Each structure stands twice: as structure tokens, then as C-alpha cells.
Amino acid sequence: MKTAAAYIRVSTDDQIEYSPDSQLKAIRKYAKEHELILPEEFIFIDEGISGRKADKRPSFQRMIGTAKLKPKPFDVILLWKFSRFARNRQDSIVYKSMLRKQCGIDVVSISEQLGEDNTSILIEALIEAMDEYYSLNLAEEVKRGMNEKFSRGGVVSQPPFGYKMDNGIFAPDKANASVVQMIYDDYLSGMGARQIAAKLNDMGIRSTKGNKFENRTVEYILTNPTYIGKLRRSRNGRDSLDRFHQNAENTLIIDGKHQPIISKEIYEAVQKRLADNKKLYTRYSRHEPVEFMLKGLVKCDNCGATLTMIASHKSLQCHQYAKGVCKVSHCIKIDKINTSVIEKLKSDFEHQSFEVSVESRSPVRTSPDVAVMIEREKKKLSRIREAYEAGIDSLEEYRENKQKIQSRIDELTAQAEVSAPRSEADIKELISGRIKAGLDILESDETSETLKNMTLRSFVDRIIFMKPKGIVEIFYKL
Incomplete structure (x- = not known):
């Protein structure tokens, strides 16, 4: 007696007649009638999966892998319909040819039985073409229907975090x-x-x-x-x-x-804030990750050019020196200058000695983000007053809520606009806090070079490398 394998697939939108149990029942009956042995280990089932792409069907791939074993483990693969095997003619031709010619394993549809003559080959190809057309047409119809529903304001996706579905709307x-x-x-x-x-x-x-x-x-x-x-x-x-x-x-x-x-x-x-942050990395987006944490920050003390990575990917060199413009080599190992910068950050933090770039000392205008938040809190004041006047809140509740909101407004207002240059004490406190938070990220082995670079850019304007002395000077920004 010959040995058979069964492949069963059902997608999420199939009717009950296509269910795995229904397909397996019909295949078992066919195997018994045709004196075929169907071992349990050769029953391969993919549930809730489309047949348009073979590489996304784990059980199908496992069946193909098993079929390639020597000696061949089974003689025929039984399907309920050819559409269960594939709804993509290219996949169907490739895998059927491989199974029949290289493995000596036939593929049989128990509900679309064909002979072995040339006409049967044509009929099988026509069936597969119709299945592929049905699949593609169904996908287009579904997409068209969803687009039409969406255009009328209907929901065609799962609710995002913070929402739930209620009577068809978020x-x-x-x-x-x-x-x-x-x-x-x-x-x-x-x-x-x-x-x-x-x-x-x-x-x-x-x-x-x-x-x-x-x-x-x-x-x-x-x-x-x-x-x-x-x-x-x-x-x-x-x-x-x-x-x-x-x-x-x-x-x-x-x-x-x-x-x-x-x-x-x-x-x-x-x-706006997201866009402003992305401006820091117009050249180094997600598609071009930062290779080292100091990228774009270290400057030559002789000509002011940026130090860039050289061919070895282990050292930095003055960009203008590499072009023959700068006369002083600033070659230094990346690991060495990384260590120097981190040690300099710690030293500046310990001694509270910071060089601040001139641009950062200019007066800071009202942050639009903070201004929006202040306006939001003021609207809250209006709403709680309306609630009190409408008798919803008691006088005590109104006073308590007003005090909380007013405190929040005062806190935001204090941050909002600085019309005069910051005091040295304020500057030291601000930079110290950023260095302390930044060092945890910079010294972590789990942090990517991109994130380390982003962290440095958030409070470092530039780093001057003085090659003759072998030291770095860090200029901070506010």
C-alpha cells in the first residue's frame, strides 16, 4: 500500500464546509477508498492563513521539507481542493513541479479528480488560474468596500490604545x-x-x-x-x-x-516638538544608524572641522586633514576619545565647571509647548467654575480644584519665559541635571550608539579635541 500525506488549509473567511475537520474527514474517506495509508504525523494543517504566499504557511513549508527527505516518506499529497494548495500560480507550478519531478510525489485534489492525459494538465491549470483570479478579485473587493466605508467616516481598523469599540465606532x-x-x-x-x-x-x-x-x-x-x-x-x-x-x-x-x-x-x-527633534538628525535617520556616539560632535582645535571615522572604523581623523587642507593630524582611537569625553563629563559635573556656547546664553523665549499647556489649564479653570455655578461641584470641591489648577499654572508660568539671561546658578543646575541623567545612558552597554549620540546632542553643542595636549573641551548648550 502507498503512503499519503494530507495538506489542509482554511483562511479566516472560509465557510464551515471548508473547516479543517470537514476537509480531513473527506480526505480520510478518500484514502480509505483508495487503499492509502494516512499517518497522523503526515497531516499538515494551516489555520486562518491565506494561500497567496507559500512562505507564510508554516505547516506547508514543513510538509515540503519532509517531502524532500530520502527515501521519500510518502507517495502522494491529498488536498480537498487545489485552491487549498496555493492560490498563486507561480507557487503552485514551482512546488508541484518540484514534488512530482524531483521527489516523485503526486499532488491530488480529492474533489477535482483528473486523469493523467494531456487534457487533465490543461484543466488543472485552468482550475488554478480561476482560484488565483477569485483570490485577487476578492482582495480587491474587500479593499474597495473598506475604502468606501472609510470615506463615510466608518471604522475599518482595530481601536488604538486608549479607545474601545462601541456600536461600530471608537x-x-x-x-x-x-x-x-x-x-x-x-x-x-x-x-x-x-x-x-x-x-x-x-x-x-x-x-x-x-x-x-x-x-x-x-x-x-x-x-x-x-x-x-x-x-x-x-x-x-x-x-x-x-x-x-x-x-x-x-x-x-x-x-x-x-x-x-x-x-x-x-x-x-x-x-512641532517631534519635527524639531528630527532636525537634529536630518542626515542620520533610522535608515542610516549612527556608527559611534560622538558622530558630528568632535571638532579639530586647529581648523574647526569635524572629526570623522576613517576606513579602519576604529579611529577618527580631522575631515579637512584627510583632504589635505588641515596641517595637523588629529587621529585618535574611538574607544579612547569616548573614554576621554565621559571622564570630562564626570569632571565637569564634579567641579561644577561648564563652558556654555555663546548661542545658548541668548534669552529664551516662551516655549510654545508650555504656552499651550498653560492655556489648557486655564480652560480647566473655566470648566470647574461652570461646574460650580451649575451646582455639580460644592464650594469646597471648587476651591480645592481651583487651587490645584492654579498651582499648575504658576509652575508652568515660571518655566514659560525668561526675558533675561539665566544666572550662573541656574545654568549649573540645568547642565548638572542633564549630565547626571545622560551618564546613565552613555555608560550602558545596552544603549545603542544612535541613542548615545542623541543623548549627547541634547545638551552638548560641540567637543573640541586638542591633539597636542591629548585633552577634550566640552561646550554645553542650554
Whole structure:
């Protein structure tokens, strides 16, 4: 008797007649009627998976791998229909040819039985072409229907963190909506995405899928217009290569029917800060990671040019010296200058001696981010007064709430505008705090060079390397 294998696949939108149990029952019956042995270990099942791409079907790949063993483990692969094997003609031709010609294993559809003549080969090809057409056409119809629903303000995606689904529209999830507001407030107060993610994880807060927060999770929340009452979708449906919808030409944004969690003013202030931060790395984006933490920061004390990495990838050299313009070599091992910079940071922190760049000493104007937050708190004052006048809050509750909000306004106002240069004491306190926080990141082996470079850029204007003396001088920015 010959040995058979069974391949069963069911996608999420198949009817009950295509269920794994239904397919397996029919295949077992066929095997028994045709005197074929069907061992349990040769039953391969992919559930909830499309048949359009073979490399995304683990059981299919396991079956193909088993079929290549010598001697061949089975003589035939039984399918309920050819569409279960593949809905892509290219995959179908490649794998069937490999199985039949190289492995001597036939592929049989128990519900579309064909003979062995030339006409049967043509019929099989026609069946596969019809299956592929059905699959492609179904995908286009689904996409067209979702785009039409989206254009009318309908929801065609899962609710983002902070929302839940309620009667077909997004509704604020009270617990997580407040977390989203905290994320926006923290970012505007100066925290970075990495710090916010760490804070959320320490608080035991998890994402919608139950995972810990990462930089990209926080960034996605900060750039998602859903939180201001909008809906967003790629023109071509889901685009895994543009998760953050940075390609404006391929992104549709319309007014939704749901309640916003974040005000438009707060959202726009966050987008401005994000854009300002990205300006630091116009040349060194995510697609071009920073190779060493001092990239772009170390300057030659002779000509002022930047020290760049040389061919060995282990040392830095004055860019102008490499071109023959500067006459003084500033070659130094990357590890050595990294150590020098960190030791200099520690020394400056210990002795409270800081060189501040001239540009940083100019008066600081009101931060638009802080101004927006002050305006937000003032609106809260108006709302609690309205609640008191409407009899919702008692006089005691009104006074307590007013005092909290007014304290917050006073705190923000103190940060808001500095019309005169900062005092030396203020400067020392500010730079000291940044160095202390930065050293934890710079000395961590788990921190990427890109993040170390970003951390330094947040408070270091430039680093002057004086080759003859073998020392570095750090100029800070406020």
C-alpha cells in the first residue's frame, strides 16, 4: 500500500464546509477508498492563513521539507481542493513541479479528480488560474468596500490604545485614555519616547496586545491623529512598510465620528516638538544608524572641522586633514576619545565647571509647548467654575480644584519665559541635571550608539579635541 500525506488549509473567511475537520474527514474517506495509508504525523494543517504566499504557511513549508527527505516518506499529497494548495500560480507550478519531478510525489485534489492525459494538465491549470483570479478579485473587493466605508467616516481598523469599540465606532476607554493624555503631557514637559516607555512599563501599563511599551509604541501614539477625532488609512490599505504613515501622498485622513482624547492644540504642539527633534538628525535617520556616539560632535582645535571615522572604523581623523587642507593630524582611537569625553563629563559635573556656547546664553523665549499647556489649564479653570455655578461641584470641591489648577499654572508660568539671561546658578543646575541623567545612558552597554549620540546632542553643542595636549573641551548648550 502507498503512503499519503494530507495538506489542509482554511483562511479566516472560509465557510464551515471548508473547516479543517470537514476537509480531513473527506480526505480520510478518500484514502480509505483508495487503499492509502494516512499517518497522523503526515497531516499538515494551516489555520486562518491565506494561500497567496507559500512562505507564510508554516505547516506547508514543513510538509515540503519532509517531502524532500530520502527515501521519500510518502507517495502522494491529498488536498480537498487545489485552491487549498496555493492560490498563486507561480507557487503552485514551482512546488508541484518540484514534488512530482524531483521527489516523485503526486499532488491530488480529492474533489477535482483528473486523469493523467494531456487534457487533465490543461484543466488543472485552468482550475488554478480561476482560484488565483477569485483570490485577487476578492482582495480587491474587500479593499474597495473598506475604502468606501472609510470615506463615510466608518471604522475599518482595530481601536488604538486608549479607545474601545462601541456600536461600530471608537469610544474612549477611561483607564487608558488618561494614560494617552499623560503620554502627551510628559512629552511636552521634556521627556523622550524612551523615558515615557520606561515610565509606563514601571507602572505596569501594557499595550493593547499586552506587550511592554517601546520607543516606537510611544511614537506611534504621539503621531496618531485618531486621538484628535480623525481617522487615518493608507490609500492601498495596510502598509507594513509605512506603519507611521510618513508618506503623506499615500495617507488619507478624514474626520471621524468618535470623541477626541487630545485637543488639537496639544497634538500640534507635540508634532512641532517631534519635527524639531528630527532636525537634529536630518542626515542620520533610522535608515542610516549612527556608527559611534560622538558622530558630528568632535571638532579639530586647529581648523574647526569635524572629526570623522576613517576606513579602519576604529579611529577618527580631522575631515579637512584627510583632504589635505588641515596641517595637523588629529587621529585618535574611538574607544579612547569616548573614554576621554565621559571622564570630562564626570569632571565637569564634579567641579561644577561648564563652558556654555555663546548661542545658548541668548534669552529664551516662551516655549510654545508650555504656552499651550498653560492655556489648557486655564480652560480647566473655566470648566470647574461652570461646574460650580451649575451646582455639580460644592464650594469646597471648587476651591480645592481651583487651587490645584492654579498651582499648575504658576509652575508652568515660571518655566514659560525668561526675558533675561539665566544666572550662573541656574545654568549649573540645568547642565548638572542633564549630565547626571545622560551618564546613565552613555555608560550602558545596552544603549545603542544612535541613542548615545542623541543623548549627547541634547545638551552638548560641540567637543573640541586638542591633539597636542591629548585633552577634550566640552561646550554645553542650554
